[in-house]
Amino acid sequence: MLALSETTGNRYHNLTAKFRMAVIAEQQRDYDGAVRVAREAAEQARREGMPIVAAQALGELGYAFVYLKQPERAAPILEEAVEMAERAKATGVLASNRMRLGEVLGMLRRHTEALGIMEPAVRWLRESGNRETLPLMLIKWGTLLVSTTRAGEAGAVFAEALELATRDGNEMYRSMAVQRMAGWNIDRDPVKAAELFERTVEMGRKTGLTGSLFQAASAWTMLGRFGRAEALIAEGDVAKLRYPPGVDRNNLESHVLSSRAYVAHARGQCETAEALIRDAVKWSPSREREIHLLRTCATDPAKLRLSLAWLEADSGRVPATGHYTRARNGAAMATLKLGLGNWRGAKDRALKALEASNTLGLRVFALESLLVLRAAERRLGNQAEADRAGGQCLEISRAFGFNPPEAFGGRQDLARLWNLARH
Numbered sequence: 001m002l003a004l005s006e007t008t009g010n011r012y013h014n015l016t017a018k019f020r021m022a023v024i025a026e027q028q029r030d031y032d033g034a035v036r037v038a039r040e041a042a043e044q045a046r047r048e049g050m051p052i053v054a055a056q057a058l059g060e061l062g063y064a065f066v067y068l069k070q071p072e073r074a075a076p077i078l079e080e081a082v083e084m085a086e087r088a089k090a091t092g093v094l095a096s097n098r099m100r101l102g103e104v105l106g107m108l109r110r111h112t113e114a115l116g117i118m119e120p121a122v123r124w125l126r127e128s129g130n131r132e133t134l135p136l137m138l139i140k141w142g143t144l145l146v147s148t149t150r151a152g153e154a155g156a157v158f159a160e161a162l163e164l165a166t167r168d169g170n171e172m173y174r175s176m177a178v179q180r181m182a183g184w185n186i187d188r189d190p191v192k193a194a195e196l197f198e199r200t201v202e203m204g205r206k207t208g209l210t211g212s213l214f215q216a217a218s219a220w221t222m223l224g225r226f227g228r229a230e231a232l233i234a235e236g237d238v239a240k241l242r243y244p245p246g247v248d249r250n251n252l253e254s255h256v257l258s259s260r261a262y263v264a265h266a267r268g269q270c271e272t273a274e275a276l277i278r279d280a281v282k283w284s285p286s287r288e289r290e291i292h293l294l295r296t297c298a299t300d301p302a303k304l305r306l307s308l309a310w311l312e313a314d315s316g317r318v319p320a321t322g323h324y325t326r327a328r329n330g331a332a333m334a335t336l337k338l339g340l341g342n343w344r345g346a347k348d349r350a351l352k353a354l355e356a357s358n359t360l361g362l363r364v365f366a367l368e369s370l371l372v373l374r375a376a377e378r379r380l381g382n383q384a385e386a387d388r389a390g391g392q393c394l395e396i397s398r399a400f401g402f403n404p405p406e407a408f409g410g411r412q413d414l415a416r417l418w419n420l421a422r423h
Contacts, residue, residue: 051088055081059097062104068247069286071107078104082117092128095121099137106144109317109325114144135165135173139180146184147324151360154184175203179212186219187328187364191401194219201232210239214255221262222364223400224409233259254284261294268412270297289314293328296335297413308336327356331368335417338372347376367396371417378420393418 021037042057058081065074078101085094102118105111122141125134142157158181165173182196197216204212213236220229233256240252257280265273273294281287292307292314315329330353337346350373357366370393377386397405408414 051084052090052093055085055088055090055093055097058084059093059100062097063100066100066104066107069251069284071104074104075101075108091124095124095128099125099140102144103140106147109147111144111148115148115150118144131164131168135161135168135170135177138164139173139176142180142184149323149359151184151324155181158184171203171206175200175206175212178203179215182212182219183215186215186222187362188360189399190219190222190364191399194223194225210236210252211255213239214259217259218262221259221266222411224266224402224411226263226267226410229259229263233263250283254280254287256280257283258287258290261290265294265297266411266413268297268416270295270299273297293332296332296339297416298339301340304336304339308333308340311336323356323359324362327353327360327362327365327369329353330356331365331372334369334372334376338375338417338420343376343379346372347380350376363396363399367393367400367414368417370396371414375417375420 039061042054042061058077062074062077062081065071065077078097081097082094082101085097098117098121102114102121105114105117118141122137125137138157138161142154142161145151145154145157158177162174162177162181165171165177178196179200182193182200185196186193194216197212197219200212201216204210213232217229217232217236220226220232236252236259237256240249240256243249243252257276261273261276261280264270264276274291277287277290277294281291289311292310295303295307298304298307311329311333315326315333330349334346334350334353337349350369354366354369354373357363357369370389374386374389374393377383377389394405397408400409402409402411406415406418408418
C-alpha cells in the first residue's frame with residue numbers, strides 16, 4: 001500500500017499506510033521502528049494540513065515510548081496528540097489519545113491529572129457502543145483507579161470488562177480482565193487473588209500472556225506457598241525465551257529476578273533477596289523502589305537509614321490521592337524505623353500506614369503495619385495497646401488461611417516481626 005500510494009501520489013493514503021506500518025511495527029515488537037515511522041507520519045501530516053491523521057500518528061508515536069518503558073518521553077507527545085484531536089474535532093481519535101495519555105500519566109504517578117483526562121474518554125467509549133475495544137479500555141481505566149482513592153470502583157470496572165469480553169468471545173481481553181481482578185485483590189485478599197491468578201495462568205498459556213505467572217507467584221508467596229511460587233517463576237523463566245532480545249525479554253527477566261527476591265525475603269533470606277533485586281534493577285531501573293522495600297530485614301543501620309531516607313523522599317512525591325503508596329511505603333518505613341530502634345517513630349509511621357491501608361482495604365499492608373505497631377507498643381511499655389494490635393494481626397492471619405495464625409504460613413519476614421514483641 002505504501003509503494004502504491006507513492007506511485008499514485010495520494011498523500012492521504014501514503015500517510016495512512018505509514019500509520020499502519022507503525023502499528024504493525026509495534027505488534028511485531030519493533031518499537032524503535034514504530035517510533036521512526038510514526039514520527040515521519042506525524043511530521044508529514046502536520047506539514048500537509050491533515051490534523052486527524054497527525055493526531056493519530058502522534059498518538060501512535062507517544063505510545064511507542066510506553067513500549068520502550070519511557071513514559072516521561074511519551075507524555076508531552078500524547079498531550080500534543082490530545083490537543084490536536086480536540087482542535088480537529090476527531091472524537092474517536094481524541095478518546096483513544098486521552099486513554100493513552102491517562103495511562104502514561106498514571107505511570108508517572110500523576111493520578112489526579114490522569115483521572116481527569118481518562119474519564120471523559122471512558123464515558124464516550126461506553127456511549128459509542130464500540131464493543132471491539134471497550135473491554136480493553138475499561139481494563140486500562142480500572143488499572144488507573146486502583147492507584148487512587150477511587151480504588152473501590154475498580155473491581156466493578158474489571159467485572160464489566162470481563163462480562164463484555166466473555167460475551168464477545170475475546171479470550172485475550174477475558175484473560176486480562178481476570179488478571180486485573182486478581183491484581184486488585186492481591187493486597188486485599190491474597191487467597192482470592194491466588195485462585196484468580198491460577199485461572200489467568202491457564203488462560204495465559206492459550207493467549208501467550210506471561211505476566212500472570214509472576215503475579216500468581218506473588219500471591220502464593222504472600223501465603224507462604226513457596227513451592228508453587230517457585231514453579232510458576234521457573235515457567236516464566238522459560239517463557240521469556242520466546243521473546244527476542246530487547247525490552248520485552250529484559251522486562252520478563254526483571255520479573256523473574258524480582259519474584260525470586262520476594263520469595264527469598266519471605267523466607268528470611270535477606271542478603272539473597274537484596275542480591276536478586278539488584279540484578280532485577282539492572283534489567284528494569286524502574287524497580288529501584290523494591291530494593292528499599294525489601295531491605296526491611298537488614299541489620300546494617302547504614303542500609304536501614306539509606307532506605308528509610310529513599311522511601312521518605314519517594315513518598316513525598318506522591319500526591320494526595322496516593323494512599324496505596326503511603327500504605328506500601330509506610331509499612332516498610334515503619335519496619336525500618338523499628339530496625340533502627342526508633343520505637344516512637346515506628347509506632348507513628350505504622351499508624352499512618354495502617355490508616356492508608358484501611359482506607360483502601362489493603363489487608364496485606366495492614367498486617368505488616370499492625371505487626372510493627374505491636375512490637376513498638378511493647379517496647380514503649382504499652383502492653384494493652386500491643387495486645388490489641390496483636391489480636392488484629394491474628395484476625396488477618398486467620399483470614400489468609402495461616403494455621404496456626406502466629407506462624408504466618410512459614411513467612412519468616414512476618415514471624416520475625418511477631419517475635420520482636422517478645423523481647
